[in-house]
Amino acid sequence: MKVENLAISYNGMTVFSDLNVELEKGKIMSLVGPSGCGKTTFLRCISGLTSPTSGTIQLNGCDITKTKPEERPVVLMFQQPLLFPHMTILQNVTYGLKYGKRKLKKKEREEKGLAILEKVDLGSHGERYPHQLSGGQQQRVALARALIVNPDLLLLDEPFSSLDPSLRSSIRLWVKDFLKNEGVTALFVTHDREEAMIIGDEIAVMKDGSFQQTGAPEEVYQNPKSSTVAEMFSEGVHFEESFLPANQLTIRPVSNLKVSDTETIRAVIQYKVYKYGHSFYHLHVPSLKQNVVVSSSQLFNDGDHVDLTYLRSSVQPFHNEQSTIYFTDKARQSR
Amino acid sequence: MNENRKRVLLQGLFLLLFAIMFVIPIFFMFAKSISFGWQWPNLSPSGIDIRAWEVAFRDPRIYQSLINTVVIGGAVVIFNFLIATPAAYSLSRYEFKGKTMIESLLILPILVPVLAVAMGLHIPMIRLGLTDNLSGVILIHLLPTLPYAIRVLKAGFDRLNNDWEEQGAVLGARRATVFWTVIIPLMAPSIRSAALLVFVISLSQYVLTAIIGGGRVSTLPMIYYPFFSSADEAVIASFTVMFALLPVLFLILFETVCRSYLKILKKP
Ligand SMILES: Nc1ncnc2c1ncn2[C@@H]1O[C@H](COP(=O)(O)OP(=O)(O)OP(=O)(O)O)[C@@H](O)[C@H]1O
Ligand SMILES: [Mg+2]
Numbered sequence: 239m240k241v242e243n244l245a246i247s248y249n250g251m252t253v254f255s256d257l258n259v260e261l262e263k264g265k266i267m268s269l270v271g272p273s274g275c276g277k278t279t280f281l282r283c284i285s286g287l288t289s290p291t292s293g294t295i296q297l298n299g300c301d302i303t304k305t306k307p308e309e310r311p312v313v314l315m316f317q318q319p320l321l322f323p324h325m326t327i328l329q330n331v332t333y334g335l336k337y338g339k340r341k342l343k344k345k346e347r348e349e350k351g352l353a354i355l356e357k358v359d360l361g362s363h364g365e366r367y368p369h370q371l372s373g374g375q376q377q378r379v380a381l382a383r384a385l386i387v388n389p390d391l392l393l394l395d396e397p398f399s400s401l402d403p404s405l406r407s408s409i410r411l412w413v414k415d416f417l418k419n420e421g422v423t424a425l426f427v428t429h430d431r432e433e434a435m436i437i438g439d440e441i442a443v444m445k446d447g448s449f450q451q452t453g454a455p456e457e458v459y460q461n462p463k464s465s466t467v468a469e470m471f472s473e474g475v476h477f478e479e480s481f482l483p484a485n486q487l488t489i490r491p492v493s494n495l496k497v498s499d500t501e502t503i504r505a506v507i508q509y510k511v512y513k514y515g516h517s518f519y520h521l522h523v524p525s526l527k528q529n530v531v532v533s534s535s536q537l538f539n540d541g542d543h544v545d546l547t548y549l550r551s552s553v554q555p556f557h558n559e560q561s562t563i564y565f566t567d568k569a570r571q572s573r
Numbered sequence: 574m575n576e577n578r579k580r581v582l583l584q585g586l587f588l589l590l591f592a593i594m595f596v597i598p599i600f601f602m603f604a605k606s607i608s609f610g611w612q613w614p615n616l617s618p619s620g621i622d623i624r625a626w627e628v629a630f631r632d633p634r635i636y637q638s639l640i641n642t643v644v645i646g647g648a649v650v651i652f653n654f655l656i657a658t659p660a661a662y663s664l665s666r667y668e669f670k671g672k673t674m675i676e677s678l679l680i681l682p683i684l685v686p687v688l689a690v691a692m693g694l695h696i697p698m699i700r701l702g703l704t705d706n707l708s709g710v711i712l713i714h715l716l717p718t719l720p721y722a723i724r725v726l727k728a729g730f731d732r733l734n735n736d737w738e739e740q741g742a743v744l745g746a747r748r749a750t751v752f753w754t755v756i757i758p759l760m761a762p763s764i765r766s767a768a769l770l771v772f773v774i775s776l777s778q779y780v781l782t783a784i785i786g787g788g789r790v791s792t793l794p795m796i797y798y799p800f801f802s803s804a805d806e807a808v809i810a811s812f813t814v815m816f817a818l819l820p821v822l823f824l825i826l827f828e829t830v831c832r833s834y835l836k837i838l839k840k841p
Contacts, residue, residue, distance in 0.1 A: 310743075
């Protein structure tokens, strides 16, 4: 998939003006960005439900910018499952094979439908109706219904946001494995950084109508190219022109002691959580108006004023793609 | 538990209200039509007598007017759907110039006395040969029914947002296909109410039928109303029962049609 100079505006109000992005076949890209930045609009453009003002969309080398949504080999999965309530699960799943571009015979349809229901672990639910299924099961049926037509590109618009957290974390792993096994090319929109990293081979960060950065999850996470990306996707603190990963920060009691090569910023402990066997402190840095989470084995109390110290060399200037100094021995020893 | 009890209570209340308002009057009407010498203060009639029904059915006009009523009602329902469905769909889904004007125009027939409009239309309809026959009456019945049909269907389309059409489209189905396979089944409640409303409105038209039909097209109300002056309560009661039964029969028939449509959809 390749998108060039895509632009769209509603009644003269520009949502985005010059989007460019490329996605290789078989890869999954996670799209993150603040609310209202145009993620849904972007997916709607690609699926053909909304026409862009200008720009082109290519799929497998063909220009599909002017193709009707029903003719595009693209399926969009909405936030809600939108299962047809008057049809059984099997009829829902096989809808695209009965009324879509490639119409199959009833027997063939049902065979395929049952096979894919088996794959989403709902093989015995074919004769049920949508309202008899839980939210997670409905979302899985919607996924099966989307995949059965064999789309060249699958678009997912926050498909799990209506699910409760525990269900959500189990289904996303499952979906990732499923999409990878089937070799589906997909574009996945989410608000959740963790979800984006779990599912995406690539991350695209969108803000103010343009892609701020695209790249592998660890690349974007560790090397944000701008303060926007740092704020949205990375963990740490960011200054005007540089970024400091959270793992380079050490919490110390307030002192005026100066150690060479290190810098100090003041912070306030907000609260502490235990996770993965470690304690994590949520801190607020008043001078930067930012929050950061730092792990420490030392004991501090909520509301304590502390120092965050870091090696001057661990600060990464933005727009620097070669800064790979973290996790050097020196940085580790200094903790 | 508490929720459940509340619901049962509400349902009971609703059933009671329904019984008081519809079932009991009809039942008494029916009882009255087949009873003999049932006068106040007697609690039960002194005998059963089907004289009133005989009187009603002895009138040779009744068969013709029953047929007319049903044919007109059915045709009015069909034409209403043919016109109201696309109209309501466009009003609900598309933005276009003059949309608000059309919407307010749709209330006009409810506000302005239909009689006045019919008077105005009478002369042109005579010229077009649309008086004194069934087609003219069917046409004029659209006047008091279409606004309601369009409003009911529009409310139904509004309730189903555009997501369903889009979901169908991304799965590769053409717009018309999605309309017939998803939207129409989901619209069933609205379609049912619109059909019944239109049928009942058409059923109770007297003046419009009289003016445009010129007395040549006789419907049930045309022979029912004159009976009021006869003061034969049993005969009036039998007519009333017939009147009440027609919509019920219509609803049953309509339901059957709906069911078979859904069955056909499920076939390969
Ligand atoms: N039909 C429309 N008419 C006018 N403006 C619209 C329309 N749809 C979206 N917008 C505007 O486009 C912008 C982007 O909306 P979009 O739904 O794409 O955001 P999003 O990134 O998906 O947000 P969220 O994360 O909250 O879902 C918003 O500012 C919104 O107001
Ligand atoms: Mg959105």
